[in-house]
Amino acid sequence: MKKQITISVNGEKHTLEVEPRELLVHVIREKLRLTGTHIGCDTTSCGACTVLLNGKSIKSCTVLAVQADGKEVSTVEGLATAEGLHPLQEGFKENHGLHCGFCTPGMLMRAKELLEHNPNPTEEEIRWGIAGNLCRCTGYNNIVKAIQYASAKMQGKETPSTEPEFV
Amino acid sequence: MIPAPFDYAAPGSLEEAFSLLEQHGDEAKILAGGHSLIPMMKLRFASPEFLIDINNIPGLSHIKEEDGYLKIGALTREAELETSEVIRAKYPIFLDATKLIADPQVRNMGTVGGNIAHGDAANDHPAVMMALRAEVVISSAEGQRTVPIDEFFYGFYMTAVQPNEILTEIRIPVPGPRTGNAYHKLERKVGDYATAGVAVQLSLDENGVCTYAGIGLTNVNPVPMRAARSEEALVGHKLDAERIELAGQYASEDCNPSSDLRGDEDYKRAVVKALTKRMINKAIERATS
Numbered sequence: 001m002k003k004q005i006t007i008s009v010n011g012e013k014h015t016l017e018v019e020p021r022e023l024l025v026h027v028i029r030e031k032l033r034l035t036g037t038h039i040g041c042d043t044t045s046c047g048a049c050t051v052l053l054n055g056k057s058i059k060s061c062t063v064l065a066v067q068a069d070g071k072e073v074s075t076v077e078g079l080a081t082a083e084g085l086h087p088l089q090e091g092f093k094e095n096h097g098l099h100c101g102f103c104t105p106g107m108l109m110r111a112k113e114l115l116e117h118n119p120n121p122t123e124e125e126i127r128w129g130i131a132g133n134l135c136r137c138t139g140y141n142n143i144v145k146a147i148q149y150a151s152a153k154m155q156g157k158e159t160p161s162t163e164p165e166f167v
Numbered sequence: 168m169i170p171a172p173f174d175y176a177a178p179g180s181l182e183e184a185f186s187l188l189e190q191h192g193d194e195a196k197i198l199a200g201g202h203s204l205i206p207m208m209k210l211r212f213a214s215p216e217f218l219i220d221i222n223n224i225p226g227l228s229h230i231k232e233e234d235g236y237l238k239i240g241a242l243t244r245e246a247e248l249e250t251s252e253v254i255r256a257k258y259p260i261f262l263d264a265t266k267l268i269a270d271p272q273v274r275n276m277g278t279v280g281g282n283i284a285h286g287d288a289a290n291d292h293p294a295v296m297m298a299l300r301a302e303v304v305i306s307s308a309e310g311q312r313t314v315p316i317d318e319f320f321y322g323f324y325m326t327a328v329q330p331n332e333i334l335t336e337i338r339i340p341v342p343g344p345r346t347g348n349a350y351h352k353l354e355r356k357v358g359d360y361a362t363a364g365v366a367v368q369l370s371l372d373e374n375g376v377c378t379y380a381g382i383g384l385t386n387v388n389p390v391p392m393r394a395a396r397s398e399e400a401l402v403g404h405k406l407d408a409e410r411i412e413l414a415g416q417y418a419s420e421d422c423n424p425s426s427d428l429r430g431d432e433d434y435k436r437a438v439v440k441a442l443t444k445r446m447i448n449k450a451i452e453r454a455t456s
Contacts, residue, residue: 001174020175020218021208042168044206044273045358056246056275062205063276066175067198067220110272131357132270 005069009034010078018065025049025060027068028075036076036105040134047133050106051075057113059132076105079112087153088112088146094162097146099137107133111147120151170208177220184219184333185308191217193330198222199242199281202273203290227280227335230254236302236338241280246271248279258339259453260298260348260366264291267351269358283319284334286326286390289360293320293391295350296337297383298366303327304336313338320390342379346370347453349446352385353438355429361386362429365394365418365442369401369450377401382414382446387422387439394418397443406451415444 002017009032016031028037028051040048042061049060052074079086088108091097098104107130114121114129121129126147127140135143145160152159175198178184188195196204196215199222207213221227227242230251237258239248245268248254248261255262268274268282268291282292283303296303296316303314305328314327321327328334342348352364364385370378380401382394397414404410424435 003175019172021170021172023169026169042209044202044269047270047272050272057272058275059272062202062209062273064175064198064201064205066177067201067222069177114271128266129271132272 003066003069005066007065007068007070008072010074016065020064020066022065023061024051024053024063024065024068024073027065028060028073034075034077038102038105040102040106045132045134046103047106047110047130048103050109050133052109052113055113055116057110074109074112076108079108086112087150088115090153091146091149091159092143094159095142095146095149097138097143098135103133103135103137107135107143111150115147115151115154119155121147123148168209170205171211171214173208173214173216173218175218175220177223179223179225181224181226181306181333181335182308184221184224185306185331187217187219188331188333189308191219195219195330197284197333199284200244200277201281202269202277203281203285203287221333232341235341237341239279239337239339241278241284241334241336243279245269245274245277245279245282249274257342258348260295260350260368263350264295264366267291267354267364273358279337280334283337284326284328286320286322286324288320288323288388288391289386290391291350291352291361291364291385294364294366294383294385296339297391297393298348298350298368298381299339299342300381302338303334304338305329305332306335307332311335317393323389342368343370345372345454346379347450347455349449349453351442351446351449353442360429363387363422363424363435363438363442365439365446367443367446367450369406369447369454371406371451371454375405375455377404377406380414382418382443384418384422384439387424387435389423392422394421394443396421401447406447411444411447414447415440418443 038048040046195217229240348368350366352361366383368381380398396417419436419440
């Protein structure tokens, strides 16, 4: 039996009919056509499907769309504004924080919540903070740098060197 | 992967939830964080006909000391343990454990009650709750009952919670002075289940004699296990290297690990011994600092 749900996605309200078994990631990608959120492992491991649900990062392959009823969803499409890229996006661009880009939307959304809770994380806190997001290209070092860059920029500090590290 | 079809309701009160349980019996499953249940449903290991989402029910999410107990509401997220003042001040064992439970996104959804109610010896909270001698509050339309953690786990995925009941709270006796606790699990990578895990809580008197010992083991027995002989080896004694060695030895002898991809039986027994000794030392350090 279908259920009617209302979710706000990147500030825009949507009312949809969904089956209870539909996963949030499928609704985001296939019904709302926001394909920035990726499906990687489909088993709660890789973090490519990470979005924010009421400001908390979650893996949308393991949440039912009906569980998001009445809640706010933020996806990678909502990061950049008319003024330009989000500091995290800028950090990933400047620091070579991606190669293929498949993990990037999930990394960005996870990092967004991390910096909201902890605006000035240590390197170790960043590494634990993105422990639920897998990247098969970068070896993570430049992703850590990208998040450090965003952390500095968002606090109005001088951004660290963007010399990429190849390992 | 998409779960098999099911019907869904998100009641706003426990009474409504009990009445849905009454209607649907054991065809219904409770949905809390969903991070054990939904993966099983996606793999079609579980196909409940009805999900009762308890996330809209008020009063199930709290961490507070009251009437001599630390009370943790069943819907409390793992992430909430990490930021709780009372946990940070007095129960570092939960910080040890939550850091090693899955990953940050999973901890934003996963609940303490669900981790226990799932009845999986590979989960981390059961061993922690054994070390702390927790009680589990189970509610139904008839009222509440309290079950000691040692009587809660019946078998693989089977617990004391009956089809008409919901686990609503966990109660932990507030420990006395000079108490320390610690947990560690060996995992192959972030998000893996424990190769083995050990939870320890100890209380010492003014002379350093052990007055309380609780030791729980993760994933080395078909059900979460208390290392009873290790506890007995500690209580009433000063905890010198010889005593700690003995407790570690007993735990490694008494557990029942099975050989799998995480290691063979002998290796796991060795891990249990090493972790038991380490966690005893860490608990002593915390009790005396």
